[in-house]
Structures are given as structure tokens and as C-alpha cells.
Amino acid sequence: MGNKYSYPVYFEGGRGRLSKEQKKTIRSYFQSKPKSGGGKCSPVEEVSENIYRIAFRRREDQQAVLQRSEHIVQLGEDSLMLTVKESLLVFRSAQKKIRPNQVQESKRIVLLGKTGSGKSSLANIILGEDLFTVDHSSVSGTATCQSETRDVSDRKITLVDTPGLFDTERSEEDLKPEIMKCITECAPGIHAFLIVLKVERFSEQEQAVISRICEYFSEDALKHTVVVFTFGNELDEGMKIEKFIRENQKLRGLVNRCGGRCHVFDNKYWNNNTLQNDYRSNHFQREELLKTIDKLTVERNGQCYTNDMLQAVEREIQREEEQIRQSSPEDLSPEEIRNQAKRQVGNRFLIELAGVGTGALLGALFGVETLVRVVTMAVTQISQTKNIV
The missing domain is CATH 3.40.50.300 (P-loop containing nucleotide triphosphate hydrolases)
Known part of the structure; x- marks a missing residue:
């Protein structure tokens, strides 16, 4: 596709995976300005389960397609309603259920x-x-x-x-x-x-x-x-x-x-x-x-880079968040609670990890296996000591 098609549109494909012929029909629909408002565009590609992407050469065509949130495409005797968005993350956000007091992940x-x-x-x-x-x-x-x-x-x-x-x-x-x-x-x-x-x-x-x-x-x-x-x-x-x-x-x-x-x-x-x-x-x-x-x-199927150390720090932050929610008389937002918890955990670990060199911390952050183990053990010991006290 290269740089010719720089303006994407994402849509849900209905029930079941779209066939090759259905993708061709949908592309023809979006290439037709009278039907969709679009113009020259890339082939349809699947980017996630039941979510597809097509990209336009001109921003004007992309915006014309997006002006209608839903498009109906005839697939033989059947018709398919396509809900179109400019960003893949809009669909992902709609699919995720956010727990009470949880900050929406960015x-x-x-x-x-x-x-x-x-x-x-x-x-x-x-x-x-x-x-x-x-x-x-x-x-x-x-x-x-x-x-x-x-x-x-x-x-x-x-x-x-x-x-x-x-x-x-x-x-x-x-x-x-x-x-x-x-x-x-x-x-x-x-x-x-x-x-x-x-x-x-x-x-x-x-x-x-x-x-x-x-x-x-x-x-x-x-x-x-x-x-x-x-x-x-x-x-x-x-x-x-x-x-x-x-x-x-x-x-x-x-x-x-x-x-x-x-x-x-x-x-x-x-x-x-x-x-x-x-x-x-x-x-x-x-x-x-x-x-x-x-x-x-x-x-990466929506998965971010992580390791044992980052997960151990996250567990400690979540414990700190819960303590702040229970003890704070103020009506704090989830963001404020999260920021307070990160500061307190960071300051505590900085004191306790005084003997760990910067090279070990950097290597652990970026996933060097032996250094992840060393720092994770130290983080775990800190958490256990805090819980005992």
C-alpha cells in the first residue's frame, strides 16, 4: 500500500469473517463516490477479529465516508451494515469493560x-x-x-x-x-x-x-x-x-x-x-x-511489552491505590489516586533499592532476563516486608 493511501477508515464486518469476494465488493463500494462519498482506496484488510481497515488516497474522500457513521453494502442477496470510524482504538475501547475506579488505559x-x-x-x-x-x-x-x-x-x-x-x-x-x-x-x-x-x-x-x-x-x-x-x-x-x-x-x-x-x-x-x-x-x-x-x-494482539518487574510494581501500585481509597477523606478522582500511588511506591522503592545500580535497573526495565530476576526479587522482598509491618 505504501504512502499512496494515508487516510484510514476502520469498520466492523458483521457476523463471520469476510470472504475475498466480499472484501472486493466492499472496496468497490468505497471507491464509488456516488455510493459512499469515497474514492481511490486500498484493498480491505483485516486488522483484528471482525475489524477491517481500508485507506484512501485523499483526505477529502476519507472525511466524506466518515460523515456517515453507517454504510449499507449489498453482498449478493444480502446487505451488510458497516459502522465506520477513523481509529481502530474506538472499536477496542468499546469492546473493553472498565472496572469501577479503574483509569481507562491509554x-x-x-x-x-x-x-x-x-x-x-x-x-x-x-x-x-x-x-x-x-x-x-x-x-x-x-x-x-x-x-x-x-x-x-x-x-x-x-x-x-x-x-x-x-x-x-x-x-x-x-x-x-x-x-x-x-x-x-x-x-x-x-x-x-x-x-x-x-x-x-x-x-x-x-x-x-x-x-x-x-x-x-x-x-x-x-x-x-x-x-x-x-x-x-x-x-x-x-x-x-x-x-x-x-x-x-x-x-x-x-x-x-x-x-x-x-x-x-x-x-x-x-x-x-x-x-x-x-x-x-x-x-x-x-x-x-x-x-x-x-x-x-x-x-501483538493488543498486548504491551511487560516483564515480571513491571508487573510486580503494578501490583504494589494497585495495593497503594486501595489504601488511598480507604483512608483518604477527599473525593479523589481515579487519576489523582493513581498518581498519588505511583509517587509513594516510587519513593519507597528508591530508598529500598539504594544498593541496586542504574545499569541493573535499566536492564530490568528493558527485559534483560538476569537483571529482571534480580530487581524483581528485591521488589518482592520490599512488598513482603511492608505487608508484614
């Missing part, structure tokens, strides 16, 4: 990279608001781990912007609280890691950052990872990011280990929203990135 995305890579600017581009502090000096603009949740293109997204967790010059004292906050923000799991790198000539320092990432990331974590480049304006005229990657062996190896998933943004020059279909447009690249993350979620 898609948790973690931005990782060295200081000055443009993580905060990228976070603002993705969420469409200036929520993260951007510092254009050589000093990191993100001194502490920051998390923000917003609705983006019918998706509920939580972005976790981290300080330079992979900076080789950061001290253990600086890094450990930020790693612990990242762990509590991301429990019980992460839908996507974004490794953020600048488009630039890779010095020994940049190569060292990539080596460090490869050292700490498990293969399972890399299956949920996308490499995102910033400062795309530095690409030569007419060059795409794939060609830039091919010219650096270590970079090419990292992207290959991430399933070839990569995107490029520019923090300054690509903000012209009138060029929505242009490769050098942040709007276009954002929609492509979100589609990549959607595809990751579908391929």
Missing part, C-alpha cells in the same frame, strides 16, 4: 535518547501541544521524567519523556530517581519505545549511545521499539531517512533489530500543516508514526 509510549536529541520537541509534536519544556542550549531541557496524556487522532496516548538515561556522563545519583519514575509511570507495560536520535554525523559519543541501548535492550523490548530521527532538515535534498541509515553500519543494525521501523521529524522547519501529504511534514510523519504504533499493537 497507549503508553516512552521516549529514549541522549541529552539534546530532541525528545521534548518530538513529544510536543506528537501530542500537538507545548506540554514538554524545550531547551535549545547544550544542557538537557528535561531534568526529570515527565508524563502527559492527551487524545490524539482518536487515540488516548500517554507520552513519557525521559532525561538522558543513556548519557554516559550522567551520575548514578542523577539517573536512579528518573529510572524509577519511568518504571512506575510505565507499569504494568509499555506499548512502544521510541529511540530518538538526531540526523547528524555519528561521532564516537553517538556510537557509544547506540551500543549502550543495544546492551540494555532485550530482543523482546526491541519488538516494541521504533527508531525516530529528529532534525530531519539536515537530510540532503531529496534524501529519505532509509538512505541515511544505510550509510551507517551500527545504525543500520539497530534499525534492523527494531524490525526496520523508523520515522523522521524536524523540530523547526517541518511544521507547515498545509503540506499534510508531504514527506517533509511533521503532520504527515506523526500520522505515519501513529499508524506504525497501531500496527505494533495489532501484531
Whole structure:
């Protein structure tokens, strides 16, 4: 399908799986402007159980189809009513039952990279608001781990912007609280890691950052990872990011280990929203990135990346939430209760894990098996001690 069909529409397929011929008929219907309002579109593809996707070449055709929430397609003697939406997550949200006092789950995305890579600017581009502090000096603009949740293109997204967790010059004292906050923000799991790198000539320092990432990331974590480049304006005229990657062996190896998933943004020059279909447009690249993350979620059957440590931290957060609900005289919202619980659990674990190095914490977060076991045992012991007391 490539980049020709950039504007998706999702629909439920009725009872039973659609046959090949039925898919062709539905595509013909959406290609007919008099019938559906649509136009040139991709073949119908199944993305989840009973949920299908078709994408249009022009946004105007997509929007015309979406103006009618329901379409009726004749399939031989039978007719099929299609409920259409712009986002797959609308259907998923409708299918999920949310327990009382449970915060509706958003898609948790973690931005990782060295200081000055443009993580905060990228976070603002993705969420469409200036929520993260951007510092254009050589000093990191993100001194502490920051998390923000917003609705983006019918998706509920939580972005976790981290300080330079992979900076080789950061001290253990600086890094450990930020790693612990990242762990509590991301429990019980992460839908996507974004490794953020600048488009630039890779010095020994940049190569060292990539080596460090490869050292700490498990293969399972890399299956949920996308490499995102910033400062795309530095690409030569007419060059795409794939060609830039091919010219650096270590970079090419990292992207290959991430399933070839990569995107490029520019923090300054690509903000012209009138060029929505242009490769050098942040709007276009954002929609492509979100589609990549959607595809990751579908391929994993909706399951996020997790491990024993993240699940152990989540159990402790839930216990803390219950205590807050029982003891607090205030009428707190589920979000407020959740945030209080994360802060208290994070602070407690930070004290008790004083003897665990930052390397072990990073390796446990990203799924290095031996380090997950070490940190999980420590977390479990902390929980047991607290319960006894």
C-alpha cells in the first residue's frame, strides 16, 4: 500500500469473517463516490477479529465516508451494515469493560535518547501541544521524567519523556530517581519505545549511545521499539531517512533489530500543516508514526511489552491505590489516586533499592532476563516486608 493511501477508515464486518469476494465488493463500494462519498482506496484488510481497515488516497474522500457513521453494502442477496470510524482504538475501547475506579488505559509510549536529541520537541509534536519544556542550549531541557496524556487522532496516548538515561556522563545519583519514575509511570507495560536520535554525523559519543541501548535492550523490548530521527532538515535534498541509515553500519543494525521501523521529524522547519501529504511534514510523519504504533499493537494482539518487574510494581501500585481509597477523606478522582500511588511506591522503592545500580535497573526495565530476576526479587522482598509491618 505504501504512502499512496494515508487516510484510514476502520469498520466492523458483521457476523463471520469476510470472504475475498466480499472484501472486493466492499472496496468497490468505497471507491464509488456516488455510493459512499469515497474514492481511490486500498484493498480491505483485516486488522483484528471482525475489524477491517481500508485507506484512501485523499483526505477529502476519507472525511466524506466518515460523515456517515453507517454504510449499507449489498453482498449478493444480502446487505451488510458497516459502522465506520477513523481509529481502530474506538472499536477496542468499546469492546473493553472498565472496572469501577479503574483509569481507562491509554497507549503508553516512552521516549529514549541522549541529552539534546530532541525528545521534548518530538513529544510536543506528537501530542500537538507545548506540554514538554524545550531547551535549545547544550544542557538537557528535561531534568526529570515527565508524563502527559492527551487524545490524539482518536487515540488516548500517554507520552513519557525521559532525561538522558543513556548519557554516559550522567551520575548514578542523577539517573536512579528518573529510572524509577519511568518504571512506575510505565507499569504494568509499555506499548512502544521510541529511540530518538538526531540526523547528524555519528561521532564516537553517538556510537557509544547506540551500543549502550543495544546492551540494555532485550530482543523482546526491541519488538516494541521504533527508531525516530529528529532534525530531519539536515537530510540532503531529496534524501529519505532509509538512505541515511544505510550509510551507517551500527545504525543500520539497530534499525534492523527494531524490525526496520523508523520515522523522521524536524523540530523547526517541518511544521507547515498545509503540506499534510508531504514527506517533509511533521503532520504527515506523526500520522505515519501513529499508524506504525497501531500496527505494533495489532501484531501483538493488543498486548504491551511487560516483564515480571513491571508487573510486580503494578501490583504494589494497585495495593497503594486501595489504601488511598480507604483512608483518604477527599473525593479523589481515579487519576489523582493513581498518581498519588505511583509517587509513594516510587519513593519507597528508591530508598529500598539504594544498593541496586542504574545499569541493573535499566536492564530490568528493558527485559534483560538476569537483571529482571534480580530487581524483581528485591521488589518482592520490599512488598513482603511492608505487608508484614
